[in-house]
Every structure is written in structure tokens, then in C-alpha cells.
Amino acid sequence: MQQPAAVLEKWQSNADYGDITITSRRVWLISQTCIIFFIDRWTCLIITKRVKFRLTFTPPPPPPPKKQVPQEVIDFLRKVEIDKGIDYLDKLLEKEPDFEDAWVKKGEFYFIAQRYEDAISAYDKALRLNADNHRAREGKQRALDELGKEKNRK
Structure with missing residues (x-):
């Protein structure tokens, strides 16, 4: 099975993080200087004291449809x-x-x-x-x- 590709980009948004639901399933505290917010299945935000990153995983393509008899x-x-x-x-x-x-x-x-x-x-x-x-x-x-x-x- 093909693994998803990951893209790490510097996040330039000045948006407030207040709209992100923070639950124990969606936030990881890596250390005292880094927090990861999980936005959805394929995207998360990595926030440090100095830099904000958005990590996006590209899901693998769906399998081709199974060919069926006429x-x-x-x-x-x-x-x-x-x-x-x-x-x-x-x-x-x-x-x-x-x-x-x-x-x-x-x-x-x-x-x-x-x-x-x-x-x-x-x-x-x-x-x-x-x-x-x-x-x-x-x-x-x-x-x-x-x-x-x-x-x-x-």
C-alpha cells in the first residue's frame, strides 16, 4: 500500500486558534515549546514559540474500481x-x-x-x-x- 506523502510548510496565517476544538484526541503536547493541533485526518498545525507550521498529508489515491463481468x-x-x-x-x-x-x-x-x-x-x-x-x-x-x-x- 502506498504511504501518504507529507508536506510541511511555514504557516503565514495570523488567524486566531480559538476556532480549533481542543480535546485530548486532537492536541499533542510534544514538549513545553511545541504543540500539535489536529485539524482533520490529513492536516495538523505545529506551533512553537517562534514558528507556526502546517503539516498536510496527502492521502493515497483510492484503489481502482474492481472490474466486473459484463x-x-x-x-x-x-x-x-x-x-x-x-x-x-x-x-x-x-x-x-x-x-x-x-x-x-x-x-x-x-x-x-x-x-x-x-x-x-x-x-x-x-x-x-x-x-x-x-x-x-x-x-x-x-x-x-x-x-x-x-x-x-x-
Whole structure:
């Protein structure tokens, strides 16, 4: 994760500090010569006997939005057109093999089709792309459970 950048600048304002709410959470007394006022999550004032500074942290950029599969894939699931959905995802994954959500959806399609080994394989590919993907991890566990039940029946 990217750390926020900090900017320390001399504060030239003659504003009165009376509008700053002083609570135990917002003020640190570093020493007898320095006080830090926390204005908000990203800004604080450092006041010494001689100089006033404003320290501003620039927050890290938000993570990019997670790419999701097209609506057609969801429609195939709703209509229970499993083979069409798998074919669509195969074509999509040929173009974009690192499309994590498409691998998860492919695992879901295989699970519905009771093709548990294929579902596990698809979930594994999603987990290789993002080991923290809870949907892939849970889907894989469900598929492993069903595969175990299926083998016990035989």
C-alpha cells in the first residue's frame, strides 16, 4: 500500500486558534515549546514559540474500481443458460486472462453445472490473481465439499 506523502510548510496565517476544538484526541503536547493541533485526518498545525507550521498529508489515491463481468454473463446465470455463459466467459478470458471476476463467474457456472473439478480449477486461477478473493475461496470450498460428497456416493 502506498504511504501518504507529507508536506510541511511555514504557516503565514495570523488567524486566531480559538476556532480549533481542543480535546485530548486532537492536541499533542510534544514538549513545553511545541504543540500539535489536529485539524482533520490529513492536516495538523505545529506551533512553537517562534514558528507556526502546517503539516498536510496527502492521502493515497483510492484503489481502482474492481472490474466486473459484463451484464450478459449475469443474464446467462438468471436464464440458467450455463453452456452459453461458459462459452462467453471462455472468449472473454482468451482476450483477458487476468480478469479475476470472470474466473470467479466461470467457477460459479461450473458449480451450477455440477462440474466441480472444473469449478475448482477456475477458482484456483482467480485465487492466483488475488489470494484475498473471498468469493473464489468460498466457491472453491463449496466445490470441494460437493466433490467429496459425490465421491462418497460412488
